Amino acid sequence: MNVVPPDFLRIARRLRRGGLVADRVFDEVFPLAARGPSRVYWTPVEVAVRAAKLLADRPDSTILDIGAGVGKFCIVAAAAVNAEVWGIEHRPHLVEIAREAAAKIGVSPTFRHGTLEEQDATLLDGIYMFNPFAENLCTAADRLDGTVELSEEKFWKDIHATEDLLSRARVGTRVVIYCGFGGNMPEGYGLVARERCAGSLELWVKHTESPERRSREPRTPATRPASSSLH
Numbered sequence: 001m002n003v004v005p006p007d008f009l010r011i012a013r014r015l016r017r018g019g020l021v022a023d024r025v026f027d028e029v030f031p032l033a034a035r036g037p038s039r040v041y042w043t044p045v046e047v048a049v050r051a052a053k054l055l056a057d058r059p060d061s062t063i064l065d066i067g068a069g070v071g072k073f074c075i076v077a078a079a080a081v082n083a084e085v086w087g088i089e090h091r092p093h094l095v096e097i098a099r100e101a102a103a104k105i106g107v108s109p110t111f112r113h114g115t116l117e118e119q120d121a122t123l124l125d126g127i128y129m130f131n132p133f134a135e136n137l138c139t140a141a142d143r144l145d146g147t148v149e150l151s152e153e154k155f156w157k158d159i160h161a162t163e164d165l166l167s168r169a170r171v172g173t174r175v176v177i178y179c180g181f182g183g184n185m186p187e188g189y190g191l192v193a194r195e196r197c198a199g200s201l202e203l204w205v206k207h208t209e210s211p212e213r214r215s216r217e218p219r220t221p222a223t224r225p226a227s228s229s230l231h
Contacts, residue, residue, distance in 0.1 A: 008104040015079035021045050029101045034070050042072040043130050044198050051176040052077035054203045055126030062125050067132025071098025078107035085109040116161040121168040130178040133158045159183040175204040
């Protein structure tokens with residue numbers, strides 16, 4: 001008996017029409033091993049749609065997802081709004097999964113293997129973060145895998161790199177944070193909206209140029225709900 005492959009293109013069609021897709025349905029686009037971590041590590045579809053709409057305040061915006069994982073936010077955003085969507089991820093095998101999933105659904109976000117230090121903040125209109133560095137502080141049993149460096153030292157390094165990226169962004173840059181990111185928003189940003197959407201969703205907008213970033217005392221990383229994800 002032949003098995004009919006799933007029609008993944010219907011997911012993009014539904015999102016383009018303003019609808020939602022259940023996470024269990026969307027996650028079928030990923031390999032089985034990548035579906036298990038979804039409730040903890042990948043952005044829920046509902047959140048991804050809302051975040052994308054907050055970020056893409058004008059047509060053809062450029063949005064960066066920091067810590068894209070298997071690309072769930074980027075794929076949803078690419079279908080739901082008129083924007084150029086980029087994802088940066090430090091695990092190369094997740095980048096490949098993200099590219100394959102996007103091709104199945106019929107959208108074209110750009111996924112890159114790299115680090116924040118390589119990003120040009122002046123090219124961005126919006127930045128999305130789902131507590132992307134919290135895995136550094138998890139126990140070994142709660143981590144995705146051991147293929148990359150994970151440590152408290154790496155956590156604070158990434159936090160400072162993110163704060164520096166935000167400081168270098170253009171006036172008007174929009175930042176959506178889901179369940180925190182562990183750092184401080186630089187001066188020049190204002191909190192425009194805070195919502196509940198399967199967790200805490202915040203929209204920040206850069207209103208003025210940030211002064212030279214001052215050193216800050218580390219603060220306790222934001223926590224995430226057990227039912228939420230990191231990308």
